[in-house]
Amino acid sequence: MSRPARDRGRMSPACPATFHGTDSAYRYGCRCPHAREHKRIHQKRCREGRSAARLADGTGTRRRLRALAALGWRWQDIGDRMGVTGSAVAILAASTGLVELATAARVQIIYRDLSTRLGPSRITADRATAKGWHGPMAWADIDDPTCEPDNASPDVPDVLVVDEWAVGEAIAGRLAADRLTDVDLAEAMRRLLADGLTPGQARYRLRLTNAHARRVIRAINTPTHERTRAA
Structure with a gap:
């Protein structure tokens, strides 16, 4: 068999x-x-x-996941991209041993994408900080077990960019607004309006309340949003 x-x-x-x-x-x-x-x-x-x-040192994988948490990315956000549950990601972030080579490669791909932007959860970021976890900017060599984090380096990346995956999922109606950052939600709203949807239709697609939708629409043309999108 x-x-x-x-x-x-x-x-x-x-x-x-x-x-x-x-x-x-x-x-x-x-x-x-x-x-x-x-x-x-x-x-x-x-x-x-x-x-x-089949196995590799888990130091880099563990640090990458914790660095993403320090930016506000929840385990479920990462798990959605890995095709696993948030609980599985949490276990991986807590592990101290070896990890499967394919798993390490998947985390590297996701890390390269998400480490340039803030995640949607301030609570996750605060909890990661309380645990002493460090963001991406703290590591000179994130895979080197002997490398010590630079506590003077800020956790917030210098450049914040739109998460194209999250925006696309939100526009398709597959990702709720509370799973997006403010920047990504504003970008999703902007694209829907640019495609000809009315504010009411866009609000329904993104599953927003009237008040929330009005705040997002007001934010679309602010200088801060334009600067972030351009970055």
Whole structure:
């Protein structure tokens, strides 16, 4: 009896494959970023005559997840992108041992995307700070176990950019407004209005109250929002 293929979760919404995230899944049509990375690592090790390593040091993975929490990204926000539950991400962030190589690669991809913007939860950021966790700017080499964090470095990134994934999910009606930052919510509203929707239709799509929708619409053309979008 053949062993069932392991599904590591869809990361590209349009990916048509039935399972995702490994070099095997890539051979059967998965084109998610972590499947591509897993395939690249597997091929590299095969060329070098080495068997594919399944485990890697978990220091960088743990620090990346905690750094994202320090920016206000909740475990569920990260889990949505990894194709796992928020509880699974929390366990990974608390682990002190080795992690699967494919999991480390997935966290790296998500970290590169989210570490340039603030997350939607101030509570998560405050809790991370209380635990002594450090943001991305504190690490000279986040993967080096001997590297000490620079406490003088700010947790807030110099450049904040729009989270295209979150905006797209909100516009499609698949992500509630409370899961977005103010910048992303304003951008989603701006795009819906630019597409010809009325304020009422846009409010319904984003699942906002009348008062909340009016605040978002007022924020769209403020200088602060324009500067953030341009960044």
